[in-house]
Amino acid sequence: MTKFKLEYIWLDGYKPTPNLRGKTLIKEFESFPTLEQLPNWGFDGSSTQQAEGNSSDCVLKPVAVYPDPVRTNGVLVLCEVMMPDAKTPHPSNTRATILDDEDAWFGFEQEYFFYKNGRPLGFPETGFPAPQGPYYTGVGYSNVGDIARQIVEEHLDICLAAGLNHEGVNAEVAKGQWEFQIFGKGSRKAADEIWLARYLMQRLTEKYGIDIEYHCKPLGDTDWNGSGMHANFSTRYMREVGGKAYFESLMAAFAEAREDHIAVYGPDNHMRLTGKHETASIHQFSWGVADRGASIRVPHSFVNNGYRGYLEDRRPNSQGDPYQIASQILKTISTVPTDVEAQKAA
Incomplete structure (x- = not known):
């Protein structure tokens, strides 16, 4: 088993332009993890313009994974921000609702x-x-x-x-x-x-x-x-x-x-x-x-x-x-x- 450095990356709630955010989770895997193996994680949305302090939990849902060449056993994990139920996209989550077409x-x-x-x-x-x-x-x-x-x-x-x-x-x-x-x-x-x-x-x-x-x-x-x-x-x-x-x-x-x-x-x-x-x-x-x-x-x-x-x-x-x-x-x-x-x- 190898300990991987998972860098969870997301867009915050600042307007008119969101900022990129990131934090690291250490998890063990036998080999480079697949997207399906990556767990949801959480963060303090009250510090990123995505929640109030009295209900600050937001969920990070991995949606894409890439190797991180700069870090030993590093993984770049792009995430969508979800509401606490982990099913509803956060209002700042512009990725979840866009039109998509692989032929475009x-x-x-x-x-x-x-x-x-x-x-x-x-x-x-x-x-x-x-x-x-x-x-x-x-x-x-x-x-x-x-x-x-x-x-x-x-x-x-x-x-x-x-x-x-x-x-x-x-x-x-x-x-x-x-x-x-x-x-x-x-x-x-x-x-x-x-x-x-x-x-x-x-x-x-x-x-x-x-x-x-x-x-x-x-x-x-x-x-x-x-x-x-x-x-x-x-x-x-x-x-x-x-x-x-x-x-x-x-x-x-x-x-x-x-x-x-x-x-x-x-x-x-x-x-x-x-x-x-x-x-x-x-x-x-x-x-x-x-x-x-x-x-x-x-x-x-x-x-x-x-x-x-x-x-x-x-x-x-x-x-x-x-x-x-x-x-x-x-x-x-x-x-x-x-x-x-x-x-x-x-």
């Missing part, structure tokens, strides 16, 4: 800033560094500094060793800003891995004395870019059938549901979606081929392949809850009948 594929582009002493990493103590331009996919000390790439590479290795479907990294447009990409088949799978990748990044940077800033516009109304979490998405029908008529109906549905999407695409998005810096206005919906200033960017490959493939919603921001983002995208897609459904209805 999502790729999230998570942007963020490294922060140290209240400033983006690489910024002088006062004022600003040289304007944006050389930092995006930049190389060299003057562009990316001496520690950011080390953290990014270490994070990449940890995520891959944990079994997360991490697909790439790059320095972003603003100084101190970076991005990683996560892909998953199914909204829950993709969102689970974004949250775990965020957790691993935040835990990693503890030893460097650096914070991760996810706010979508941390530098306010300046010429410095904000941070997004662009959502690339496709369904089986979009990949295999598609077609221009279906695409146009889909875009009409996204335009109609604009406010529903904005409501769950992350707080303070009005600060980022200004129509500047490669963003569409928060008050409008648009799409365009290879247009980084559109609400939804349509890749050339999509059009060239007979309007089949994936699309990129550029409106979700870096603070967004990927569970809600993916679910809303699926909800809007579900309102558009496919040719097969239209024929059945006729």
